[in-house]
Amino acid sequence: MKETGTFYRRDRGWHPPPLTPQYKTSVLRSPRLAPLSLENTISELTGPVFGHDILGARDNDLIVNYAKSGEAIGPRINVYGRVLDENGRGLDGVLVEIWQANAGGRYRHKKEGYDAPLDPNFGGCGRTITDSDGRYWFRTVKPGPYPWPNRVNDWRPAHIHFSIFGHAFAQRLITQMYFEGDPMIWQCPIATGVPDREALEQLVAALDRNNSTHMDSLAYKFDIVLRGRRSTPFENKREGN
Amino acid sequence: MVQKLDHLKETPSQTAGPYIHIGATPNFSGIEGVYAQDLGKTMVGRDAKGERITIVGRVLDGLGEPLKDALIEIWQADAAGLYNSQQEKRGKADPHFTGFGRQATDYVTGEYRFETIKPGAVPFVDGRPMAPHITFWIVARGINVGLHTRMYFSDEAAANAKCPVLARLEHQRRVDSLVAQRSDKGGRATYHFDIRLQGENETVFFDI
Numbered sequence: 001m002k003e004t005g006t007f008y009r010r011d012r013g014w015h016p017p018p019l020t021p022q023y024k025t026s027v028l029r030s031p032r033l034a035p036l037s038l039e040n041t042i043s044e045l046t047g048p049v050f051g052h053d054i055l056g057a058r059d060n061d062l063i064v065n066y067a068k069s070g071e072a073i074g075p076r077i078n079v080y081g082r083v084l085d086e087n088g089r090g091l092d093g094v095l096v097e098i099w100q101a102n103a104g105g106r107y108r109h110k111k112e113g114y115d116a117p118l119d120p121n122f123g124g125c126g127r128t129i130t131d132s133d134g135r136y137w138f139r140t141v142k143p144g145p146y147p148w149p150n151r152v153n154d155w156r157p158a159h160i161h162f163s164i165f166g167h168a169f170a171q172r173l174i175t176q177m178y179f180e181g182d183p184m185i186w187q188c189p190i191a192t193g194v195p196d197r198e199a200l201e202q203l204v205a206a207l208d209r210n211n212s213t214h215m216d217s218l219a220y221k222f223d224i225v226l227r228g229r230r231s232t233p234f235e236n237k238r239e240g241n
Numbered sequence: 242m243v244q245k246l247d248h249l250k251e252t253p254s255q256t257a258g259p260y261i262h263i264g265a266t267p268n269f270s271g272i273e274g275v276y277a278q279d280l281g282k283t284m285v286g287r288d289a290k291g292e293r294i295t296i297v298g299r300v301l302d303g304l305g306e307p308l309k310d311a312l313i314e315i316w317q318a319d320a321a322g323l324y325n326s327q328q329e330k331r332g333k334a335d336p337h338f339t340g341f342g343r344q345a346t347d348y349v350t351g352e353y354r355f356e357t358i359k360p361g362a363v364p365f366v367d368g369r370p371m372a373p374h375i376t377f378w379i380v381a382r383g384i385n386v387g388l389h390t391r392m393y394f395s396d397e398a399a400a401n402a403k404c405p406v407l408a409r410l411e412h413q414r415r416v417d418s419l420v421a422q423r424s425d426k427g428g429r430a431t432y433h434f435d436i437r438l439q440g441e442n443e444t445v446f447f448d449i
Contacts, residue, residue: 008248010448015254016385023256025383028303032439035389035448036409042363043376043391044449046326048281048316048341056276065275086249093327097280099264107260108272110348111310123272125264161257161264168328169316170449174380174387176255193385194253202252225249 005230006040007170008086016193023189024150044170050095052129059127062100062140066123073119074103074141076217079177079205082134083164086228090134096224097127097163098138105144105158114146139217145184157184157191164224171226178204179220254387257380259310266312266345281314281343284357289337291320291358295431296392296421299351300379303439307351311381315342315355315392317374322361359394359430365405372400372407374419379436389447392434393420410445418444 018030058065063072083094101107104116159176178185194200211219262270266279299307323334346353362370379388421434436444
């Protein structure tokens with residue numbers, strides 16, 4: 001079965017709605033009018049292709065990819081998983097980009113307002129491309145929680161940002177990965193913008209003791225699901241599909 | 242009981258947050274030496290076919306203030322109307338044009354800028370031509386799910402009037418929110434395209 005069909009409709013009720021007033025910035029940045037529904041055209045069914053030629057050898061190892069005088073400091077972790085579609089099929093050749101705060105919860109960014117120190121050996125970005133089964137992995141340090149200006153004394157739970165390109169622009173997704181056992185996930189106005197508890201649990205990576213590296217790092221498993229596409233032999237293949 | 246469909250659910254979206262530049266445009270954000278070049282920075286090769294154009298604009302919030310921490314990605318066909326994608330089955334796109342661009346809005350002014358080419362028309366699902374357009378995807382702090390929209394061209398009025406997608410809009414005066422205005426200076430076209438997240442003249446966003 002070829003991947004040629006149109007995509008399953010995005011379940012907007014599974015995603016956070018545009019307006020989540022407890023996350024204050026969403027108030028002025030959320031569209032108020034209904035989006036225009038459009039069946040997929042060739043403009044949405046295609047998407048950019050990124051080859052391994054863009055990758056450097058250390059792009060997916062955040063402990064060393066910015067290192068100046070030593071390695072990044074913090075609890076060392078492997079983050080791994082698969083990029084799948086809603087049919088459960090692994091997606092190969094998918095560019096996965098991540099960014100995160102350092103172990104103290106500080107981002108290397110000029111607009112950062114938190115006093116925790118920068119780590120001179122940690123930049124905070126990484127990227128990789130999934131293999132033929134949709135697998136990816138990163139090596140990094142566990143990011144710290146940090147305070148942010150929303151309501152007084154709001155803190156973000158530890159998280160890693162993920163940006164994923166699928167096989168088509170209709171699958172484009174940015175999300176965040178949280179860590180198993182963190183009580184602050186359920187207090188976070190951004191995380192809890194996801195209305196369904198089961199949906200939010202989909203963003204919580206599982207601690208996987210079986211895949212820790214001996215005397216080096218713990219492992220967290222985080223699978224990512226992108227939109228699935230119809231692939232029945234009966235789909236009406238009109239021009240443009 | 243019936244059989245289970247066994248479909249998975251799409252991973253829920255989360256905001257890109259204020260620090261997306263670290264991951265998406267690290268060189269722009271001052272994190273140098275990790276990636277040789279920011280992804281999507283250069284779209285057009287020297288030998289690419291088509292009219293060179295510049296697109297500039299801002300992303301405006303509900304009070305009309307520009308976002309200074311947004312990231313915009315664009316995706317478009319080449320001059321002949323072919324996408325540089327594995328999913329493109331109609332022919333081979335221009336190898337000197339990527340079709341994909343990514344730019345951050347300026348930290349001070351909030352302006353974004355793309356150097357690209359003018360795309361050709363591509364067909365709608367029923368084979369009728371859609372007017373030339375560029376897909377825009379906008380993410381930023383405060384945007385919970387990335388916003389899809391399209392940019393059309395002010396100098397394609399006849400094609401726009403016949404575009405089956407633009408014809409879908411119940412309130413036709415909203416078409417203007419999708420049309421970039423052309424100006425020519427020094428032999429090069431610049432299209433101005435502001436995106437309004439809410440308020441009067443809110444941009445039409447697409448649920449694709």
